[in-house]
Amino acid sequence: MSLLALSNVTIRYGRLTAVRNVAFSLAEGEILFITGPNGAGKSSLLRAIAGVTPPAGGRIDFAGQDITGRAPEDIARMGISMVPEGREVFGALTIEENLMLGTGMHARISGWRARAMTELEVIYDTFPILKDRRHSQAGLLSGGQQQMLVIGRALMTNPRLIAIDEPSLGLAPNIIDQVYDRLITLRTHRSLTLLIVEQSSTRAMMVGGRMILMRGGAVLLDGDARAMGQSEALQAAYFGYGDH
Amino acid sequence: MATRISVARRTVMTPVILSLILLAFALLALAVGSKPFNQTIIDIFLRVILVVGLYIFIGNSGVISFGHIGFTCLGAYAAAWLTIPPMMKEISLPGLPGWLMAMQLPFGVAAGIAAAFAAVFALIFGRILMRLSGIAASIATFAMLAMINTVYSNWESVTAATSSVVGIPIVRTIWPYLIGAVLAIFVAWAHAISRTGLALRAARDEPTAAAASGIDIPRERLVAFTLSGAVMGLAGALFAHSIGVVTPDTFYLTLTFTSLSMLVVGGMGSLSGAVLGVVILSSLIQALRWLESGVQVGGSILSIPNGLQEIALGIVMIIILIFRPAGIMGNRELSWPMARHRKPGPSAD
Amino acid sequence: MSGMLQIVFDALSLGSLYALGALGIALIFGVMRLVNFAHGDVIAFSVFALLWPSVDAVALVFAGNLPWFLLIPFVLAMGAGLSVLSELVVFRRFRRASPATMMIASFALGFVIRYFLLMLFSSRPKSISLLPTLSQPIEVLGARIPLLQVITIGVTIAVLIGLTAFLKRTRFGLEMRAAAENFTMARMLGVRANRVIMGAFALSGALAAAIGLILVAQTGTVDIQMGGAVMLMAFIATVIGGLGSLPGAVLAGFLLGAASVVMQVLLPVDARPFRDAFVYGAVILVLIWRPQGLLTARGTKERV
Numbered sequence: 001m002s003l004l005a006l007s008n009v010t011i012r013y014g015r016l017t018a019v020r021n022v023a024f025s026l027a028e029g030e031i032l033f034i035t036g037p038n039g040a041g042k043s044s045l046l047r048a049i050a051g052v053t054p055p056a057g058g059r060i061d062f063a064g065q066d067i068t069g070r071a072p073e074d075i076a077r078m079g080i081s082m083v084p085e086g087r088e089v090f091g092a093l094t095i096e097e098n099l100m101l102g103t104g105m106h107a108r109i110s111g112w113r114a115r116a117m118t119e120l121e122v123i124y125d126t127f128p129i130l131k132d133r134r135h136s137q138a139g140l141l142s143g144g145q146q147q148m149l150v151i152g153r154a155l156m157t158n159p160r161l162i163a164i165d166e167p168s169l170g171l172a173p174n175i176i177d178q179v180y181d182r183l184i185t186l187r188t189h190r191s192l193t194l195l196i197v198e199q200s201s202t203r204a205m206m207v208g209g210r211m212i213l214m215r216g217g218a219v220l221l222d223g224d225a226r227a228m229g230q231s232e233a234l235q236a237a238y239f240g241y242g243d244h
Numbered sequence: 245m246a247t248r249i250s251v252a253r254r255t256v257m258t259p260v261i262l263s264l265i266l267l268a269f270a271l272l273a274l275a276v277g278s279k280p281f282n283q284t285i286i287d288i289f290l291r292v293i294l295v296v297g298l299y300i301f302i303g304n305s306g307v308i309s310f311g312h313i314g315f316t317c318l319g320a321y322a323a324a325w326l327t328i329p330p331m332m333k334e335i336s337l338p339g340l341p342g343w344l345m346a347m348q349l350p351f352g353v354a355a356g357i358a359a360a361f362a363a364v365f366a367l368i369f370g371r372i373l374m375r376l377s378g379i380a381a382s383i384a385t386f387a388m389l390a391m392i393n394t395v396y397s398n399w400e401s402v403t404a405a406t407s408s409v410v411g412i413p414i415v416r417t418i419w420p421y422l423i424g425a426v427l428a429i430f431v432a433w434a435h436a437i438s439r440t441g442l443a444l445r446a447a448r449d450e451p452t453a454a455a456a457s458g459i460d461i462p463r464e465r466l467v468a469f470t471l472s473g474a475v476m477g478l479a480g481a482l483f484a485h486s487i488g489v490v491t492p493d494t495f496y497l498t499l500t501f502t503s504l505s506m507l508v509v510g511g512m513g514s515l516s517g518a519v520l521g522v523v524i525l526s527s528l529i530q531a532l533r534w535l536e537s538g539v540q541v542g543g544s545i546l547s548i549p550n551g552l553q554e555i556a557l558g559i560v561m562i563i564i565l566i567f568r569p570a571g572i573m574g575n576r577e578l579s580w581p582m583a584r585h586r587k588p589g590p591s592a593d
Numbered sequence: 594m595s596g597m598l599q600i601v602f603d604a605l606s607l608g609s610l611y612a613l614g615a616l617g618i619a620l621i622f623g624v625m626r627l628v629n630f631a632h633g634d635v636i637a638f639s640v641f642a643l644l645w646p647s648v649d650a651v652a653l654v655f656a657g658n659l660p661w662f663l664l665i666p667f668v669l670a671m672g673a674g675l676s677v678l679s680e681l682v683v684f685r686r687f688r689r690a691s692p693a694t695m696m697i698a699s700f701a702l703g704f705v706i707r708y709f710l711l712m713l714f715s716s717r718p719k720s721i722s723l724l725p726t727l728s729q730p731i732e733v734l735g736a737r738i739p740l741l742q743v744i745t746i747g748v749t750i751a752v753l754i755g756l757t758a759f760l761k762r763t764r765f766g767l768e769m770r771a772a773a774e775n776f777t778m779a780r781m782l783g784v785r786a787n788r789v790i791m792g793a794f795a796l797s798g799a800l801a802a803a804i805g806l807i808l809v810a811q812t813g814t815v816d817i818q819m820g821g822a823v824m825l826m827a828f829i830a831t832v833i834g835g836l837g838s839l840p841g842a843v844l845a846g847f848l849l850g851a852a853s854v855v856m857q858v859l860l861p862v863d864a865r866p867f868r869d870a871f872v873y874g875a876v877i878l879v880l881i882w883r884p885q886g887l888l889t890a891r892g893t894k895e896r897v
Contacts, residue, residue, distance in 0.1 A: 050781055072780040081781075088778045090771050101771050104764055105783030157783060308693050310700070372877050376884050379628055379692055380832045384880060390825050391873040398866035497821075501704050508697055551712035558705035565698045566686040 001064065003028040003193055004049070004080075004161060009058035011044045011217075018044040020217045021058070028160070031187070031194045031209030033225060035201040037238060040214040042197045043085055046163050049195075050082035051075040063160070077105050081159035085166045085197075087146045089153075091139025095130050098138050098149055099123060102157035116156070123152040126182050144175035148182070155186065163195040168203060180207060201238065205229035213237050251437050258577040259433040262519045263426045266292065270422045282418060284530060286486050289421040290479055291522045294503045295510070296428040297475035299518040301468045302507065304441055306448035307378050310500055311369075311385030314392035315362040315473040317495035319480030321396065321403055322358035324412050324490055327351055332411040339401020351415055351485050355424070358481035359474045366473020367466070374462040374469065389500065396492040406491060414488040424482050428475050432515050440467045445513075501554070502529075505561040511571025516578040521571065525557065532556055598736040600854055606742035608850025609749035610804055614827025615834065615842035616756070617800040623773035623837055624793045627687075627695040628828065631679060631703035632801055634710075636820030639672035639802035640809050641710055644719070664723075668806055669799045675706070676798025677791055684794075685787075710817045718816035723809045745807050752803070753843060756796070760839075765792060773837070822869075826853075829876050835885060849876070 002025035011019040019041040026032050034042045047053040049060055054069035061067065067075050076082075081102070090098050103116040124131035127148040133141070138149060147167060154162050167183075168176045184207065187194055198204055204211045204225045211225035213234065220237040221228060228234045266289065273285040298312055325333070325340060326349045333345050349357070373384045396403045403409065415421075435441045444464040447454035455461060484490050502525075510521020538547035564571065614632070621629050643664070683702050687695045730737040760766035765788075771779040772789045780786050801820070808819055830849050834841030852875055856868045864871075 052777055052781070071786070072777070073783050073785050076781055076783040084778065084781070088775055090774050090778070092774055093767070093770060097767055097771075101767060101779070101784070102782040104768060107764070153782065306693065308696055369877075372881050376832075376880060379696070379836060380880070380884065382693075382696060383628065383828045383832045384877065386825065387829055387873045387876060391870045394870040394873075395867060398870075501700065504697065505701065549712045551708040554708040555705050555712070558701040558708070561701040562683060562698050562705075565690070565694055565701070569690060569694045 002026055003030075003063060004195070005061040006045075006049075007059050007061075009045070009048060009055045009060060011041065011048050011053060012056040013044075018217055019048070019055075022214070022217075022219050023058075024212055024219060024222060026161075026193060026195060028193055029191055031196070031207065033201070033204035033207075033209060033211040034195070034197045034214060035199065035204055035211060035238075036214035036220075038199070039216075041217040042214055043165050045214075046082065046084075046165050046195070046197055049075075049163055050080060050084075052082075073105070076102075076157060076159075079158075079160035081154035081157045081162050083150045083154050083162065083164040083167070085169065087143075087150050089138040089141070089146050089149055091137060093138055094135050095138050095141070095149060096120075096134045098153050099130070099156050102153055106158065119156055119158070123155060126186060127152055143170050144172070144179065147171060147175075147179055151179070151183065155192075159192070161193040161195060163197075165197045166199060167196065168198065168200060176203070201225075201229070201234065215240065248437075255433070255437055255577070255579070257580045258516060259426075259429045261578050261580060262429050262516060265519070265523075266422055266425050266429075270418050273418050279416075282416070283486075284526075286418060286421050288522060288526050289418075289425040290483050290486060291503065291506060291526060292425040292519055293428045293475060293479035293482065294499075295506045295518040295522050296425075296432050296515065297472045297479060298503055298507050299472075299512070299515055300432050300435055300475060301465075301472035303513050303515070303518070304436065304444045304448065304468050305465050307465065308382045308504075309385040309469075310382060310504070311387075311389040311392075312472060312476050313495050313500045313503065314389040315366055315476035316480035316483065316499070317392055317396060317492060318365055319355075319358040319362040319477030320484040320490045320495060321409070321480075322361040322477070323351070323354050323481035323484045324409050326354035326357060327413050327485075328409070328411040336404055336409065336411070337402060339399070351413060351481075352420070355478055355481035355485075359478040362477025362480065363470050363474035366470045366476075370466045370469035370473070374465040389496070393492050393496050403492065406493070408489045408491045410489050412484045412488045412490065415482075415485040421482055421486070424478055428478065429515065429519070431471065431475060432518075435468065435471055436515060440464050444468055498554070502557065505557050507571075508561055509564050509571055511573030511575070513570065513575045514573040514577055516576070517571050517573030520573060520578075524572070525560070528556065528560065529553060596736075598734055599738065600858060602733075602736075602738045602742050602746070604851040604854040605847070606745045606850075607853055608847035609745050610807060610823050610846075611826045611830050611850050612843045612846030613749055613752065613800050613804050614823050615830035615846040616752075616839065617797040617804075618824075618827055618831045619834070619837065619839050619842035620793045620797045620800075622831065623839065624769065624776065624790055625684070625688075625695070626692045627684065627699060628692070628831070629797070630696065630700040630828075631706060632699075632797065632827070633820030633824030634703045634706035634817075635672055635675050635679075635798055635801040636805040636808070636824070637710060637815070637817050638675050638706055639668050639798075640805040640815050640819070641714060641817075642671040643668065643723075644714070644721070644815070665806065669802045672800075672802025672805065673795040673798040676794040676801065680791060680794040707817055714817065716817055718814045720814050721809060722813065723806075741807070741810055748803065748807075752800070756839075765789075769793060826872075829873070833876060833879055 005025040007023045009019060009022045010017065022045060034045065036042055044053060048055045051067070051070050051072035051074070059066060059068050062078060062080060065078065067078065090101070099120060100116065103112065106112040106116070129145055130149055130152060138146070141149060151164070167179055171179070180203070183194070186192065201211065207225070209225050211223065211228055212219055213221040215237065221233060269285050269288060273282045294316065298309070301307070301309055301312065325344055326347055329348055330346050333340055369388050373381050373388070376384055397406050399405065443454070443459045446457070447459055447461045447464060451461065480495065506521035506525045507518055508521070509525055510519065511517025532548070532553040535548045536550060536553065617632055618629060621627055679702055683698060684695065687698055729740050731740050731743065733743070760770055768779065768784045769789050769792060772784055772786070776786065804823060805820065808823070809815055826849050827846065830845035831842050834843070834845030849872065853868060853872050856871050857865060860868060860871065
């Protein structure tokens with residue numbers, strides 16, 4: 001059974017249709033990249049999954065339950081953690097406060113505090129730069145550091161699925177390498193499902209996994225990232241060769 | 245390409261229709277012939293001037309001003325200073341300068357001067373306030389209202405402080421008020437279709453894009469603020485002549501609340517909405533006043549407690565804001581022919 | 594020297610009232626971008642809750658006869674309760690509305706509350722004797738300062754310390770701070786939006802009630818307009834302090850209190866009734882100099 005399943009999802013902003021009739025599913029443990037040019041609807045899709053923008057039509061299922069249009073905090077509690085475009089750190093809060101914020105939803109479970117502290121140590125091990133500056137304001141971090149912070153913050157919520165929107169945006173290539181390295185390592189350690197929006201399909205092909213290409217609000221291609229990279233179909237679809 | 249004349253021709257039906265509606269009310273008052281009814285219609289016309297004045301600024305700029313009734317106060321007292329017989333002024337307002345004390349002008353001229361007086365203050369205050377962001381500007385206008393109220397409530401020699409200033413010549417015929425209302429409507433229309441009105445609305449909807457297109461937002465706001473100040477001043481002057489008495493608290497929070505609610509219910513972004521809001525809520529207020537004074541039902545008298553009027557108004561306002569925040573008219577205007585096609589929106593891609 | 598001390602205490606105690614008011618506004622503005630114009634009426638309501646409805650000039654007290662340790666929590670609860678109720682019934686429907694719409698709605702709500710009180714109590718101010726021992730002066734460094742002033746300042750400081758501790762040390766406080774900075778992101782991390790907002794309203798309402806208590810103890814009267822003067826200054830303080838900044842609101846509140854008292858002293862006797870007008874004028878000058886306020890909070894400028 002798939003962990004996440006979208007069927008016929010349509011998203012509108014006023015009269016503008018950003019996503020039309022999109023369907024795909026994601027199995028537990030998979031890595032799925034969503035790629036495509038600007039305005040393809042990728043971010044809108046992620047926002048709908050996270051509950052920020054309810055879809056105008058269609059249905060989203062997660063772990064067997066219908067999460068279409070539910071509140072973001074409920075969806076977070078069910079195991080989806082979203083890292084939006086532009087990082088969105090809480091600049092006025094410290095790094096540690098940013099990280100601890102997501103643990104509140106587990107407060108009812110006994111022993112959560114101990115578990116949260118263990119998690120924290122794991123995150124600090126993975127991203128040592130965060131540990132060095134744990135009590136300074138998050139707004140003072142560099143772009144790459146902030147990206148690590150928000151990934152760590154998402155992980156602290158103990159999710160089954162992490163959705164990340166444009167992790168590479170505004171980062172230097174070697175930093176992006178580091179970020180992805182850590183992400184993949186973490187994934188293997190805790191059976192995480194990754195859903196990543198990346199404008200650059202090259203990264204997807206480097207990392208491997210499945211890839212979906214969107215353009216103009218629709219899904220055009222869906223297949224293995226590396227295989228798609230070899231074929232011409234990807235270029236044609238991305239840039240719209242042969243469209244009229 | 246729409247030229248100024250063709251835009252004017254296309255949209256002039258709106259102020260014309262609104263004026264005709266008001267004319268109908270005036271004729272109704274003549275037909276009914278009773279003094280109280282006449283007064284009710286005068287009240288409606290006064291409110292039209294007020295709310296249209298609010299629309300000129302709030303509707304076009306999107307900035308909520310809580311202070312405009314302050315200009316009404318300025319205009320009302322100015323009219324009082326200019327039209328009360330000098331002998332009465334010597335007794336009740338001894339602090340007035342000699343030349344003002346000796347003056348007694350016909351009410352039409354006085355109204356014009358009062359409007360200009362209010363406009364000058366609007367220009368001065370506006371210069372300062374227009375650089376502020378939306379919310380800060382709104383609170384600043386609140387402060388301005390309070391400032392005017394404080395000054396007028398305490399400057400005994402010039403305004404008789406909180407006592408009523410009496411002796412203002414009362415004008416009972418309905419025509420000056422109708423003319424004032426029609427004037428206000430046409431002024432609002434002319435501003436709305438003018439270059440500055442358009443620029444201001446552009447800034448209201450997309451401030452960043454407007455600024456990037458070279459629109460000087462503070463300046464356009466100032467124009468609207470000053471113009472609306474003049475209209476509010478006119479309303480104040482006519483108000484003074486409708487009851488012959490002014491006090492500072494008449495032009496404070498309650499009137500602000502009433503006029504704002506009429507604008508909101510009718511539709512903040514619409515001139516027709518302003519007028520419509522006045523008509524609808526005035527009817528509601530009248531009905532509630534009637535109930536407050538007790539009405540015969542069967543053998544007993546049914547009456548509602550005092551204060552329910554404002555509560556009802558408040559509740560209506562909140563309900564409209566929840567379900568139809570753009571008001572009854574939204575952004576549309578009454579027009580003829582009625583079918584105005586909206587341009588198709590961005591095509592679904 | 595004792596004259597100076599008196600002025601200092603006057604300024605601090607007036608500033609405390611304004612600071613508390615501004616804090617109540619800033620708390621709600623932080624999480625909801627709402628300037629709550631109904632706040633002044635919550636002040637009045639909290640204290641009127643002590644009385645039986647009547648139109649008499651002397652208040653018929655029912656709960657007001659309670660001993661202080663029950664009376665104060667009662668009033669605070671009334672304030673918090675009305676505030677939370679207004680969120681549940683009214684403001685919740687405006688979550689996606691523009692700040693302007695919310696502002697007008699709160700203005701309307703304020704009127705509804707005020708005229709509800711008017712219906713029950715009439716607009717005549719009522720005299721009420723509440724905690725009369727507090728108006729007695731005490732000796733502080735050679736000056737006679739009303740005990741109430743000292744308590745006002747003390748209470749305000751305690752509130753400020755308590756609130757800071759609450760915001761910085763508790764989980765709920767952390768969630769409120771996060772929600773104030775970026776509401777949507779906080780929700781994506783599991784922060785319950787409704788709970789945080791209700792918390793802000795409850796705190797704000799309790800602060801309003803505290804102001805009401807102080808005003809009643811100070812003046813010995815209750816009047817449906819009683820919250821108005823303080824709240825106008827509080828709104829102005831919020832703007833000068835920088836919308837959304839809690840420390841800014843508090844700082845500006847104290848500055849306005851100081852300015853008011855200083856003006857009172859410096860102005861010639863004839864001009865004294867116009868003191869408030871001068872303060873508003875000074876405020877407008879400050880706004881020319883720094884339209885964005887003294888301390889700006891993040892997130893108030895539109896992102897392009």
